[in-house]
Amino acid sequence: MILQDEVSKTAVENYNSSTPWPQNDIWHKHTFNAEKEIVEKWLSIVSSQNTLILNAGSGGSVYNTEGTIVHLDIIEKYIKHFEKYLVGSIEEIDLPAESVDVIICVGSVLNYADAQRAVSEFYRILKPNGFLILEFERSDSAEFLCTTNHGKDIFTNVYYYNDQKHLLWLYSERHIRQLLRQFHFKIVRCKRIHTLSSLLNRIGLSEAKSAPFSKLDKIVQPISYPFSHNTLFLVSKTLSIKKQ
Numbered sequence: 001m002i003l004q005d006e007v008s009k010t011a012v013e014n015y016n017s018s019t020p021w022p023q024n025d026i027w028h029k030h031t032f033n034a035e036k037e038i039v040e041k042w043l044s045i046v047s048s049q050n051t052l053i054l055n056a057g058s059g060g061s062v063y064n065t066e067g068t069i070v071h072l073d074i075i076e077k078y079i080k081h082f083e084k085y086l087v088g089s090i091e092e093i094d095l096p097a098e099s100v101d102v103i104i105c106v107g108s109v110l111n112y113a114d115a116q117r118a119v120s121e122f123y124r125i126l127k128p129n130g131f132l133i134l135e136f137e138r139s140d141s142a143e144f145l146c147t148t149n150h151g152k153d154i155f156t157n158v159y160y161y162n163d164q165k166h167l168l169w170l171y172s173e174r175h176i177r178q179l180l181r182q183f184h185f186k187i188v189r190c191k192r193i194h195t196l197s198s199l200l201n202r203i204g205l206s207e208a209k210s211a212p213f214s215k216l217d218k219i220v221q222p223i224s225y226p227f228s229h230n231t232l233f234l235v236s237k238t239l240s241i242k243k244q
């Protein structure tokens, strides 16, 4: 049995000796660009000049947005050049209750952590009416089609990423939705990425050749549930906003 400690320990070791996003990796280049576009669009809805934003598992990534950003990561070297930063895990955040307006947690950070503890911390530090932008890699991905893991609520998986062996928790979208509901969070937007690309990769096309099909993600949203590799949620602590 793989314990959370092992997932966390491997993440610290790997990220200490690498970069957050691998060079020359077309699949992850698409992931990064697609997520950035969605995050910036949602930030434009939920943030303004006085908004305090926590970039949780920042990896040094920056977003074009109004507001002040505090960067949090387990790896100090990624964030120490920012004016406001915190070294630590999303499972135990050294910030007071109800102190942050918006949390961004994207780039599979949740997949390296205990999701229950992380979501509980997000709930604690968010102000009432605050927003969470959350992304995770899903067990509903076409990558697991025709295996017993497809749609499984939670399991650990090994990936070779950045020339390293990474250990991640994979979650079903249903599991994360349930977890958010437990904390009375309300999902107000949902986007899925790597839909056709995951499917094509599953049936044998290489990652490099299938990755560009993620450009079609926007138009295949209606069929994305059983195939997409990543889900992004915009989540409200209490308020609901008009559906798009």
Ligand SMILES: C[S@@+](CC[C@H](N)C(=O)[O-])C[C@H]1O[C@@H](n2cnc3c(N)ncnc32)[C@H](O)[C@@H]1O
Pocket: 011, 015, 020, 021, 035, 056, 057, 058, 059, 060, 061, 072, 073, 074, 075, 078, 088, 089, 090, 091, 105, 106, 107, 108, 109, 112, 113
């Ligand atoms: C693939 S990078 C994504 C970086 C950034 N969020 C983005 O989307 O560009 C994953 C990041 O998560 C960080 N990380 C992993 N486990 C974490 C944890 N438990 N708490 C905080 N950060 C963590 C890593 O150090 C790394 O910077």
